[in-house]
Amino acid sequence: MRVRLALAGAVVLATAGCGLGAQADSVLGKETLTIGVKFDQPSLGYKSGNKNEGFDVDVAAYVARKLGAKNFVFKEAPSAKREAMLQAGDVDLIFASYSITAERKTKVDFGGPYYVAHQDTLVRSSDANIRDVRDLAGKKLCQVTGSNSWRRVKEERKVNVELVEVKKYSDCLAKLADGSLDAVSTDDLILAGYAQEAKGSQIRFVNAPFTDERYGVGIRKGDVAGCEAVNKAITEMYLDGTAKRLLEKWFKPTGLNLTFTVPQFEGC
Numbered sequence: 001m002r003v004r005l006a007l008a009g010a011v012v013l014a015t016a017g018c019g020l021g022a023q024a025d026s027v028l029g030k031e032t033l034t035i036g037v038k039f040d041q042p043s044l045g046y047k048s049g050n051k052n053e054g055f056d057v058d059v060a061a062y063v064a065r066k067l068g069a070k071n072f073v074f075k076e077a078p079s080a081k082r083e084a085m086l087q088a089g090d091v092d093l094i095f096a097s098y099s100i101t102a103e104r105k106t107k108v109d110f111g112g113p114y115y116v117a118h119q120d121t122l123v124r125s126s127d128a129n130i131r132d133v134r135d136l137a138g139k140k141l142c143q144v145t146g147s148n149s150w151r152r153v154k155e156e157r158k159v160n161v162e163l164v165e166v167k168k169y170s171d172c173l174a175k176l177a178d179g180s181l182d183a184v185s186t187d188d189l190i191l192a193g194y195a196q197e198a199k200g201s202q203i204r205f206v207n208a209p210f211t212d213e214r215y216g217v218g219i220r221k222g223d224v225a226g227c228e229a230v231n232k233a234i235t236e237m238y239l240d241g242t243a244k245r246l247l248e249k250w251f252k253p254t255g256l257n258l259t260f261t262v263p264q265f266e267g268c
């Protein structure tokens with residue numbers, strides 16, 4: 001009899017363990033969170049020596065703490081690998097200039113957005129005639145693999161550009177400087193960071209925004225509780241003044257128009 005009872009207990013425990021197993025798939029309750037960020041985008045997600053820094057990195061650290069994590073580690077999440085990294089469990093969360101799009105939502109979920117950026121363009125200062133996205137017709141435009149920005153120009157606005165494909169936005173900047181392409185069009189937060197870094201050099205920020213880029217927090221599909229906790233943390237980040245402080249810390253010197261109100265959430 002005793003043995004039977006013990007066995008029955010074991011079954012109950014095993015079932016409870018199953019429930020805990022499902023919970024362990026959530027970002028909630030994890031001691032250490034692995035977070036995907038960019039490594040090559042100054043002021044946003046940048047690796048300097050062994051230190052990660054930038055607005056995305058600071059927001060990630062704030063949210064991770066609010067989720068109850070004791071530690072977090074950063075991993076590079078290039079544009080083309082973000083969905084796959086979340087799906088494979090290589091990272092728990094992604095904060096990497098990651099626009100919420102319908103196509104990406106078929107593969108991953110998004111908390112946030114935690115900010116709404118706007119697509120703009122960077123050109124060589126000598127190209128004085130480029131004033132708007134339409135002026136990119138016939139020009140060589142940088143295409144970062146897995147990024148959505150080139151689609152906004154070529155597919156959505158049907159501007160007839162010639163695409164030059166690279167892996168990262170920092171590669172775009174190098175090619176803009178050496179003349180192998182004519183324009184880099186992507187989120188203003190990304191471009192402002194590069195423009196600031198290259199201060200006094202030969203590049204010009206066009207300042208003609210033409211999209212809303214809703215920066216989401218990438219999370220494994222189905223982690224609804226985790227996603228809701230992320231949204232709660234983002235709301236707190238705006239209410240306690242942290243969002244404004246971080247936006248000013250990283251972007252005030254760039255002169256960009258910043259927004260300090262909590263964005264309309266996507267919904268989990």
Ligand code: GLU
Nearest residue numbers: 079097098099147148149
């Ligand atoms: N926000 C855009 C995107 O998610 C461009 C920046 C990027 O690729 O990281 O596609």
